Structures are given as C-alpha cells and as structure tokens.
Amino acid sequence: MASTDWRQSIGTLLGFLLILSPATALERYPSLTDDHVNDLARVLAPSEQATLRTDLRNFRARTGIQVMLVTLPSYRDYTSHSTFETYCTNLFNHHGIGDRYRNDGVMVLLALRDRQVRIEMGKGYDRSWDSRASNIIYSQMVPQFRENNYRGGLQRGIDALLRELELPTQVSPAPSLGGFWVLLATLATGGAVFGVYQAWVNRKPKCSRCNSQRVTPLVPTPALLEEHLTPAQRLEDSLGSVKYPLFQCQDCHHITVVAHNQIFSSYSRCPRCQNKTVQTTYRTLREATTYSEGEREMTKECKFCNYISVETHIIPRERYTSSDYDSGSSSSDGGSSSGGGASGSW
Numbered sequence: 001m002a003s004t005d006w007r008q009s010i011g012t013l014l015g016f017l018l019i020l021s022p023a024t025a026l027e028r029y030p031s032l033t034d035d036h037v038n039d040l041a042r043v044l045a046p047s048e049q050a051t052l053r054t055d056l057r058n059f060r061a062r063t064g065i066q067v068m069l070v071t072l073p074s075y076r077d078y079t080s081h082s083t084f085e086t087y088c089t090n091l092f093n094h095h096g097i098g099d100r101y102r103n104d105g106v107m108v109l110l111a112l113r114d115r116q117v118r119i120e121m122g123k124g125y126d127r128s129w130d131s132r133a134s135n136i137i138y139s140q141m142v143p144q145f146r147e148n149n150y151r152g153g154l155q156r157g158i159d160a161l162l163r164e165l166e167l168p169t170q171v172s173p174a175p176s177l178g179g180f181w182v183l184l185a186t187l188a189t190g191g192a193v194f195g196v197y198q199a200w201v202n203r204k205p206k207c208s209r210c211n212s213q214r215v216t217p218l219v220p221t222p223a224l225l226e227e228h229l230t231p232a233q234r235l236e237d238s239l240g241s242v243k244y245p246l247f248q249c250q251d252c253h254h255i256t257v258v259a260h261n262q263i264f265s266s267y268s269r270c271p272r273c274q275n276k277t278v279q280t281t282y283r284t285l286r287e288a289t290t291y292s293e294g295e296r297e298m299t300k301e302c303k304f305c306n307y308i309s310v311e312t313h314i315i316p317r318e319r320y321t322s323s324d325y326d327s328g329s330s331s332s333d334g335g336s337s338s339g340g341g342a343s344g345s346w
C-alpha cells in the first residue's frame, strides 16, 4: 500500500506541474514506433498491418515519400483543447513525418470513437493537394467507414492516396520569359562569334599541290562532290556536320578539298567509324516530379556505320524553391506540416 501512496503523490505532483505549464504542454502524443503503420485503435488484423506496412515501405523505397497510418481510439485521450485538425498537425510535427527538406510526408489519422479521419500533408505539398485529399476521404474512406468497414475504407483510401502521390504533378515550369531572354542573349553572343568564325572559315586555302594562293571556290555540284569526297565525307556534308568546300588552283588546276568542322552541328563523332555522323535523341520514359525521379533514354545512332548505343539516365526530382526548405519549429529532425490536407467525419 505504501508504494501506491507514493505513486499517487508523484501523479498528483505531475498533474499539478502540468496545470501550471502552458496549455500546449497538456497535449500528449502517442509513441509511434513504426515508420508506416501504428494501429493503436486495433482496426486492422496483424496480417493486414503487415501487408500495408510492406506496401508503404516499398512505396517509400520507390518514391522517397513516407506515408504513415495512425489509428487512435480517440484523439481526445491526448488533448483537452486542440481541434482534431490541430492535433493532427501537432502529432505530424512532433514525430517529424517525411523528409525534413522536401517536407513530403503524409499521415493518415483515423480517430475511431470521434468518427473522424484526416490526411495530413507535409509543407511540400501545395494547396491543390487539400482538395485531392478531401476527394479521397469522401469517395474512398467515409462511405466504407459509415458501414463500419474500417479496414476496407483505409485500404481503399491509402491505395488511392499512393496512386495520386505517384502521378506526375503539374510542377510549375521554369519562368519561360526568363528562359527566352537567356536564349536571346545566347543567340546574340553566338551570332557575333559565328560571324568571326565564318570569316575565318571562308578564308581561301593554298593549293595543296603547288602551294599557290591563287585559288577560286567551286560550286559544289553532285558530280564534283562524288569525285573528290569519300562517301563518309559526302554524308557529313549533307548532314551539315562537316562542310567540304572545293577550291580550284588557277595555276595548276588542281582541286583542293578543305574540311570545315561545323561547331554548331548537333551531330557528334562516331566512336566506331570516326565520322561526325552520330545523332543523339532523347526519350522521356518517366517524368520527374517533386516526389520521384524520372527516367530518360538517350540513343546515339551513327548514320554511316551501324553503331548504336542506348543509355538510361535518371532525371533528378523537381526541387522546391529555397523558401520551402524552412522547416519551422519541429521538435524532430523529420518533415513538418503547416496544416495542409483534409478531414472527414461520418
């Protein structure tokens, strides 16, 4: 009995201290021991928990996004003053769900006796996600919850949520006007350089046989090109990657061929045949989003020999602007939420 008295005294003392501390200190948070499924209200069977945990873990491995399900018997067991929405935001921030820089975590919180559910989204999601979350709650979850089918509602809701998160989002493109001016400046500079380059290119060569400087350019007829250029040179000439002007010597009538590498050509040199006849093309296999990397296929194909190479490259995720990196006052080193998302009740 003595030990019970002792515990009661400590309890009273703690209660007294809590009353003295600011109101927020009265809020408690359940310990969430699992990164993905914390079924404190015991809505799911152990096997269902395990399946969902595997799904969410795989999803995170694939996209980097942490999605956590929390079920509570009642959120009012933990707070005396917060609304359901505020409590969800506080719980999210207390545990720091998601990546601390991307703020891309998502928490699904079901409060069973309160008959409320919320999809709380990290700061990295813009407000357009609020209506998406609301949509998922009212189309997939609430109808099932009304039938007391909590497992079904959570399963359908989380499936829909993961699908939505994996879709490429309409990330606002780089400001096009800025891009236009950069392009214009590049072209202007390029044009000036190109003018100098052209003057240098058009200088007359010396005759390759008698060294005379008295040479005149010839109009390149197909017959002349056929006679003086190799097949590879003729292909380069027609692709515009290397130009081969012809000059005829006025003294010895010899025809001199000059090679002018076209530096602005999109063709590159072939590692097999050494001609400048390789075309590079890109194909986007998967768009990058703010949440997942994309993939791009690069094909290099020689128009002269049969050289071909196909490589797949990762397109980095779209990045948020620096202002989105402000992680606020989270007590953990994870992501934070500023209250985005949606709630539903039934």
Ligand SMILES: [Zn+2]
Residues within 6 Å of the ligand: 207, 208, 209, 210, 211, 212, 249, 250, 251, 252, 253, 254
């Ligand atoms: Zn000559």
Ligand SMILES: [Zn+2]
Residues within 6 Å of the ligand: 270, 271, 272, 273, 274, 275, 277, 302, 303, 304, 305, 306, 307
């Ligand atoms: Zn080749």
